[in-house]
Amino acid sequence: MITTRLRGATHLECTATGESYESEQLIRLSDAGKPLFARYALDEIAPGFQPTDLPGRRADLWRYEEVLPVRDRSCQIQLGEGWTPLLDSPRVASRMGVRRAWIKNEGVNPTASFKDRGLCLAVSRAKELGAEELAIPSAGNAGSASAAYAAAAGLPVHVVVPSDTPAPILEEIRALGADLQLLDGLISDCGAVVRRGCEEHGWFDLSTLKEPYRVEGKKTMGYEIFEQLGLRLPDAIVYPTGGGTGLIGMWKAFDEMERMGWIGRERPKMFSVQAAGCAPIVRAWERGAEDAGTWENAATYASGLRVPGAIGDFLILRAIYESDGGAVAVPDHEMAEWVGHIGSATGVFAAPEGGAVAAAVPRLLEKGLISADDEVVLFCTGSGLKYAGMTPLD
Numbered sequence: 001m002i003t004t005r006l007r008g009a010t011h012l013e014c015t016a017t018g019e020s021y022e023s024e025q026l027i028r029l030s031d032a033g034k035p036l037f038a039r040y041a042l043d044e045i046a047p048g049f050q051p052t053d054l055p056g057r058r059a060d061l062w063r064y065e066e067v068l069p070v071r072d073r074s075c076q077i078q079l080g081e082g083w084t085p086l087l088d089s090p091r092v093a094s095r096m097g098v099r100r101a102w103i104k105n106e107g108v109n110p111t112a113s114f115k116d117r118g119l120c121l122a123v124s125r126a127k128e129l130g131a132e133e134l135a136i137p138s139a140g141n142a143g144s145a146s147a148a149y150a151a152a153a154g155l156p157v158h159v160v161v162p163s164d165t166p167a168p169i170l171e172e173i174r175a176l177g178a179d180l181q182l183l184d185g186l187i188s189d190c191g192a193v194v195r196r197g198c199e200e201h202g203w204f205d206l207s208t209l210k211e212p213y214r215v216e217g218k219k220t221m222g223y224e225i226f227e228q229l230g231l232r233l234p235d236a237i238v239y240p241t242g243g244g245t246g247l248i249g250m251w252k253a254f255d256e257m258e259r260m261g262w263i264g265r266e267r268p269k270m271f272s273v274q275a276a277g278c279a280p281i282v283r284a285w286e287r288g289a290e291d292a293g294t295w296e297n298a299a300t301y302a303s304g305l306r307v308p309g310a311i312g313d314f315l316i317l318r319a320i321y322e323s324d325g326g327a328v329a330v331p332d333h334e335m336a337e338w339v340g341h342i343g344s345a346t347g348v349f350a351a352p353e354g355g356a357v358a359a360a361v362p363r364l365l366e367k368g369l370i371s372a373d374d375e376v377v378l379f380c381t382g383s384g385l386k387y388a389g390m391t392p393l394d
């Protein structure tokens, strides 16, 4: 059998200290306890990987395989992840008060959320590097995605989620064959259970940004937006932020694109949207802080936003500051209202996190953080179907 070898990453780099690490080993955090980023020989890749090379490629995130870490094509797990529609949404734009808005509809991913992008890469790479048993703490959707990709890879996975995770997600995780554990607590408590299992049984922990490759999957959203907008970037990106992997990933993608000569120094303003009941990044941004700490008594029905503390907080905040963006919190009932507005104006049934980003835009306008003339991309990160029976907490 002929296997095609791809170039992959040259090394990993600590996001805090810049220290280098070997990429062809199973690894989690740097010695400083911070996330690692994959680095590529972009100057060597660039001549054969330009926007004009992309049309006609496969309609999933593997169309960007030159800047992804998997080396052996037979290790690319493929369930149809990524290359989701970017929908011009004039009625949502005018209700929000901006000139133009697109909805990136991530609900059409294989397990109906954008978590598939990250777990696709993390599981593909864990398998390539020899992991035998996986584990993940999740607020819900990451559990579904890891169950799906582990099943496709033929690897066992242990998923630990809060017991009040939406029922459709629990059923899905079980149906996909994962070992599911429910816990009375938050995702941070689930993380502690996973850590113990990893120590005792040698499981490989797929927690967001605690291994280097989920962010590589999520960065493809940055490449896609650029391609789908006709090789340009929008004025603003509005992103519902839990662990922040997508925002951090897109910021990384724009840096790579500049290094390959696809774009210049222009960047979209990056906005984090959180729930009023769990807004550590918003609080930190309002104080001008470099990291965010932990939010006490986190509560929101948008389970993807119920993340009291993020290991990549400093990376989220860095992207917000460098892009001249911002952060804003939205109460649950406004998320629910905007789920309805988006639905009736576009035909997309968004998860509450998608409602949150639309609800945030009038607030961003009011605060002068964006202008009515701006073109914005809203991330509808998951399908509303997975939240059946969940109601706003405020």
Ligand SMILES: *Cc1c(COP(=O)(O)O)cnc(C)c1O
Binding pocket: 113, 114, 115, 141, 142, 208, 240, 241, 242, 243, 244, 245, 246, 247, 304, 305, 351, 353, 381, 382, 383
């Ligand atoms: C996980 C999740 C989020 C938050 O994503 P991060 O990259 O962790 O910030 C937003 N929306 C949905 C539907 C999610 O599942």
